[in-house]
Amino acid sequence: MSKQKVKIKADAVYYRQLNEQIRKSIADGATEIELTGVNGQRYIGDGLHDRVKIIMDGVPGNDVAAFMNGPTIVIKNNSQDGTGNTMNDGKVVIHGHAGDVLGYGMRGGKLHILGDVGYRVGIHMKSYKDKVPTIIAGGKAGDFFGEYMACGNLILLGLNNTADEPLIGNYTGTGMHGGVIYIRGEVEAHQLGAEVGVKELDAEDHKRLKPLLEEYCADFGLELDKVMDKPFIKLIPISHRPYGRLYAY
């Protein structure tokens, strides 16, 4: 049995070799892997099933944690596009911003982002039995937030948002037919897709939000009270089959 904590130097290592090294370390019994010098290597953590923690200080390439099923990945920097693509279980903590198509088709696990997120975040999110995915973004978001969302929790905090920049883009929740979007702040009617309605939070929502936000705050050393000092709104679908009649002539 080799040691539990390992360090891998990723400087200019091609992604295939880097991911082979990661898999080999896990096979050899590593439970925590620290990657130094990561820059742009794709597919880190993809498809891994193990209860392993991977920490990196650089900016990984696209599709980090795709199809991931259990590990925890901590990115002490920004993340590019496609993070958490079709993720099944586990967690990704991003200490910077994240790019487009974050958590696409995700069906379990958690994505915690301290900063802004890009376009098409949480689109096609779903769930399976006890698996319910959650994305929490601390900054602002682009267009198509939660587009075609089927299940899960999508939470946008706008923590350091200034008044002159929009908290969220257009087409929010377009085609949404399940799950819930919580937004700390206001959304204008023209930013919403036709399939979502704005609701106030009830006791059930607060019960659901609290543990999720507590964990988020713990990851980044934030105070829950500060996060809760502004009212949230809730977006839910008006119909669970918005296109049920689309092809019914």
Added chain:
Amino acid sequence: MNHLYQKDISGCGLSGIISTTGKLIPAEDIIKTIRIQNERGNGLGGGFAGYGIYPEYKDYYAVHIMFDHEQAKEDAEDYIENNYIVARKERIPHRRTSAITVHPLLWRYFVKVRTERPDLELEDLNKDDFVVKTVMKINSEIDGAYVFSSGKNMGAFKGVGFADEIADFFMLEQYQAYIWTAHNRFPTNTQGWWGGAHPFTLLDWSIVHNGEISSYGINKRYLEMFRYKCTLLTDTEVVAYLFDLLIRKHGLSAKLACMALAAPFWKDIDRMPEDERQVARQIRQVYGPAMLNGPFSILFAHSRGLIGLNDRIKLRPLIVATKDDRTYMASEESAIRTVCTKPDRVWAPRAGEPVIVELDAGVA
């Protein structure tokens, strides 16, 4: 290509660097930013544009031409010598490499327009117009000859290969520029050939592009009304000519030209303040056929600046960073970080919102 060939899912990669104080940037920097994005290309096209690379001939148009055969070269040179004063003519320096084994003949000409030519007077063309006419004429009428660069104190270097292989082939390490752009191509709709690699240029405009322009047909026909001829079999060509038409010929600002290309939706125009709404309506009405449809991110460079622009629903990535006098733009943040580990600011511009960077006032 053998029967085991599998389609690799990817998209083009691009990057650009500008020093707003006009400091010269070694080619090595731009090569690093595009090499790390090799994954976004497939080896069927790579290229660079550099501004400030020909200071000793800065008042001459630097015309880069690729020839399929000697006859094309003879025909093109006849035309050039009849119409231009040629200060220098030479093979574009390149070296034999293991990666690039087949290539066209590559020549460059530093030229000035012969002012006594009757065409200029008869058609009321200024010198830039005449160069545009020359590019269109050579590309459409001389079989096997393609002008791929025609600006002053700038040049494009491109071909079939990964961008870093093209850099090696063209010995790019011998150039320095205050603006660089680069491209790794993954051709989706048209073949990979030397003329179809990016950048696409005209005069000192150059374009690198990730995406596909589904409005190519209408854009091409619109440009034909203004005597632009699309000959390079790749959609991106229209973008270079559209910028030339809108900015140089019609006098639009870069911002308005970007608005014409990535026009806001009518529903968003309706919500604009009155004066902005008027402008946006008129741009859409006048320049409907110039609008680019389909997914794109482009970098558009010219002698005084660099512009990054996304399509209006952001179907392709674009990241911008600043550090001291430099602004970086790329498809991926990691590309920027290969040469700038601690940027002052990094952000993803919103859809359809151009990032316009110009040289500081007074920089020559």
